[in-house]
Amino acid sequence: MYQYDQIDQTxxxxxxxxxxxxxxxxxxxxxxxxxxxxxRLQNGLYLQLHAYMLRIAIPYxxxxxxxxxxxxxxxxxxxxGWGHFTTRQNLQYNWIRLEDxxxxxxxxxxxxxxxxxxxxxxIRNTTTDQFAGAAHDxxxxxxxxxxxxxxxxxxxxxxxxxxxxxxxAVTGSPNDRAAVRxxxxxLRMHRNAxxxxxxxxxxxxxxxxxxxxxxxxxxxxxxxxxxxYLEAILRVYNxxxxxxxxxxxxxxxxxxxxxxxxxxxxxxxxxxAIRDGALKxxxxxxxxxxxxxxxxxxxxxxxxxxxEYANAFRTDFxxxxxxxxxxxxxxxxxxxxxxxxxxxxxxxxxxxKAEQMLAVADxxxxxxxxxxxxxxxQNLVLPHVKQSDLPALFKALKAYDLATPNVGLASDIIxxxxxxxxxxxxxxxxxxAQQIALRFKNWERAHDIGELKIKISGCxxxxxxxxxxxxxxxxxxxxxEEFYQLxxxxxxxxxxxxxxxLGPALDTAQTVDAIDSLVETYLRLRRNSDExxxxxxxxxxxxxxxxxxxxxx
Amino acid sequence: MxxxxxxxxxxxxxxxxxxxSGDVVYLTVRNDWSRDIAAAFVAPNAxxxxxxxxxxxxxxxxxxxxxxxxxxxxxxxxxxxxxQFRERIRAAGPTTEKAAxxxx
Numbered sequence: 001m002y003q004y005d006q007i008d009q010t011x012x013x014x015x016x017x018x019x020x021x022x023x024x025x026x027x028x029x030x031x032x033x034x035x036x037x038x039x040r041l042q043n044g045l046y047l048q049l050h051a052y053m054l055r056i057a058i059p060y061x062x063x064x065x066x067x068x069x070x071x072x073x074x075x076x077x078x079x080x081g082w083g084h085f086t087t088r089q090n091l092q093y094n095w096i097r098l099e100d101x102x103x104x105x106x107x108x109x110x111x112x113x114x115x116x117x118x119x120x121x122x123i124r125n126t127t128t129d130q131f132a133g134a135a136h137d138x139x140x141x142x143x144x145x146x147x148x149x150x151x152x153x154x155x156x157x158x159x160x161x162x163x164x165x166x167x168x169a170v171t172g173s174p175n176d177r178a179a180v181r182x183x184x185x186x187l188r189m190h191r192n193a194x195x196x197x198x199x200x201x202x203x204x205x206x207x208x209x210x211x212x213x214x215x216x217x218x219x220x221x222x223x224x225x226x227x228x229y230l231e232a233i234l235r236v237y238n239x240x241x242x243x244x245x246x247x248x249x250x251x252x253x254x255x256x257x258x259x260x261x262x263x264x265x266x267x268x269x270x271x272x273a274i275r276d277g278a279l280k281x282x283x284x285x286x287x288x289x290x291x292x293x294x295x296x297x298x299x300x301x302x303x304x305x306x307x308e309y310a311n312a313f314r315t316d317f318x319x320x321x322x323x324x325x326x327x328x329x330x331x332x333x334x335x336x337x338x339x340x341x342x343x344x345x346x347x348x349x350x351x352x353k354a355e356q357m358l359a360v361a362d363x364x365x366x367x368x369x370x371x372x373x374x375x376x377x378q379n380l381v382l383p384h385v386k387q388s389d390l391p392a393l394f395k396a397l398k399a400y401d402l403a404t405p406n407v408g409l410a411s412d413i414i415x416x417x418x419x420x421x422x423x424x425x426x427x428x429x430x431x432x433a434q435q436i437a438l439r440f441k442n443w444e445r446a447h448d449i450g451e452l453k454i455k456i457s458g459c460x461x462x463x464x465x466x467x468x469x470x471x472x473x474x475x476x477x478x479x480x481e482e483f484y485q486l487x488x489x490x491x492x493x494x495x496x497x498x499x500x501x502l503g504p505a506l507d508t509a510q511t512v513d514a515i516d517s518l519v520e521t522y523l524r525l526r527r528n529s530d531e532x533x534x535x536x537x538x539x540x541x542x543x544x545x546x547x548x549x550x551x552x553x
Numbered sequence: 554m555x556x557x558x559x560x561x562x563x564x565x566x567x568x569x570x571x572x573x574s575g576d577v578v579y580l581t582v583r584n585d586w587s588r589d590i591a592a593a594f595v596a597p598n599a600x601x602x603x604x605x606x607x608x609x610x611x612x613x614x615x616x617x618x619x620x621x622x623x624x625x626x627x628x629x630x631x632x633x634x635x636x637q638f639r640e641r642i643r644a645a646g647p648t649t650e651k652a653a654x655x656x657x
Contacts, residue, residue, distance in 0.1 A: 026572075026616075027572070027573065027616070028616075029615075029616045032614075033572075033613070033619050033620065047570055047575060047619060047620070049577075049639075049642070049643050050575075050576075050577055050643065050646060050647070051570070051574070051575035051576060051577075052575035095575075096575070097573060097574050097575060098572065098573055098574070098575060099573050099574075348649045419638070419639060419642055420642065420647035420648055420649050421647060425639075426639075428642075428648060430647075430648075430649045431648055431649060434649070477638075477639075480636060480637045480638050480639075481638055482638060
């Protein structure tokens with residue numbers, strides 16, 4: 001993992017001191033709310049529906065056990081003993097007091113954490129594949145590039161007041177687990193004909209009220225030019241992005257309005273002027289960052305399945321279910337990647353109690369080189385677990401209600417905080433997710449249905465990524481009451497697509513029943529159990545699903 | 554400066570967030586703030602509501618609360634009952650099971 005140097009630590013410590021002074025001046029009336037609001041937002045402190053909410057940055061979703069313990073302790077000391085993992089691999093505390101906010105940030109700084117780049121019209125926390133550095137299908141560890149982007153973007157003076165927020169995601173695998181095609185900039189690492197590693201650069205993707213799949217602006221960008229090319233994109237956006245209308249200010253609108261060819265010309269022209277300047281990355285600098293992400297001291301294990309694992313798989317049915325859904329192939333023989341579901345049926349997706357955080361920190365120390373990852377699908381990951389340790393890990397997770405075997409299934413739902421917490425929401429998300437998850441609690445049915453990504457947003461801002469759900473659910477307000485519009489066929493993967501609207505919005509009870517009907521329709525239409533919901537939808541189209549929901553009306 | 558939207562001539566209460574804690578609060582008949590919506594003073598019509606909001610804004614300027622605004626309520630109930638679903642959640646706290654025990 002990346003470790004702060006003195007410059008990083010000083011920067012974060014000074015930021016805490018600055019914010020402490022700003023809070024004191026707000027509390028004694030020296031500055032007004034209008035003056036204070038942008039300052040608190042730059043430190044991740046929002047005023048939500050019920051209280052202040054503090055959003056903590058977890059750069060590229062990577063945590064140490066020490067950091068997770070600190071998050072648990074901060075949750076107990078300043079909040080209500082739990083936290084909520086978000087779709088940007090961050091963590092939110094929902095009940096922070098203004099007078100405690102600087103102390104919470106000071107405690108975070110002690111473990112090299114902060115709330116910078118979690119709000120405001122700046123380059124936000126870069127996200128990536130939660131399996132980075134571990135996945136068998138990875139070309140290169142994307143965290144190296146995320147850290148390079150972090151160092152370039154944090155407090156970048158030219159890009160601190162962009163037309164609107166700006167989100168970058170990186171994948172080092174051809175199997176996109178970072179949703180790069182729905183980001184302002186998506187970076188997909190791949191090899192060119194000469195075998196060199198570089199980036200496909202994708203711009204103008206995004207969700208929100210005007211969703212777009214990003215367009216490729218450059219097929220192959222050599223690694224040493226990453227920062228200069230990003231700088232060129234940001235400069236063009238900063239100059240030409242709209243500032244007259246908040247809803248049309250993202251780069252996706254600029255790309256849409258002036259066209260990919262025009263914006264490419266502008267970016268390439270800008271890049272030609274700066275490409276060999278100060279931002280050109282020397283190999284030594286890349287190597288220096290990469291050294292922080294060197295693989296841990298894996299044991300050399302024989303190929304094949306560890307006997308402890310094979311035995312438990314045969315004899316323990318629950319373990320077998322969990323191992324099938326919640327583990328992923330590691331690049332190192334004898335190791336697996338474990339996803340810890342934060343989607344126990346009936347619980348708010350992404351919520352985690354402090355005692356669970358402490359337990360996972362201990363398990364990371366024991367089984368995964370003290371490393372934890374946060375996924376944009378609101379789960380946690382232990383990236384490096386010996387297969388022979390999987391049965392013991394499963395047992396330990398189960399004791400903390402953290403062994404739900406549902407990763408990628410219908411109950412593994414992304415849900416934004418919705419109207420239960422968010423000041424912008426029109427409808428609740430979490431209770432709908434809870435009801436749907438309970439509807440699909442039967443393991444036999446859930447596993448038979450197979451991969452099904454349900455994503456719920458409580459408003460058009462789409463923090464729950466509903467546009468790219470196999471089934472998307474958008475909460476809307478109709479005369480003060482909650483209704484839900486369904487979309488089908490979205491995907492955030494390498495085959496990214498936006499969902500199609502199914503029909504008129506439904507009330508809460510109808511919505512949960514409708515999800516059931518859609519699934520039953522899929523089960524009736526699928527060719528075989530290998531054909532996923534998304535595949536069936538793409539083959540048969542909207543109509544049979546539409547009829548299943550609206551024919552009786 | 555943009556003109557304030559015309560108020561519907563109906564009952565309103567005033568709500569805000571407490572500056573220090575962030576808690577949801579309501580302006581009471583004693584001209585102070587309560588976390589309990591039952592203690593909120595109900596302004597019976599638009600004219601009274603506008604005057605009541607002006608008082609709340611003065612308190613915001615004195616750094617007691619943040620961002621006060623009017624909430625239309627059903628005056629036919631014993632206790633103020635917000636007409637908008639959003640405000641009912643805001644008054645009662647999150648509806649999710651985990652948070653239910655912790656609502657102030």
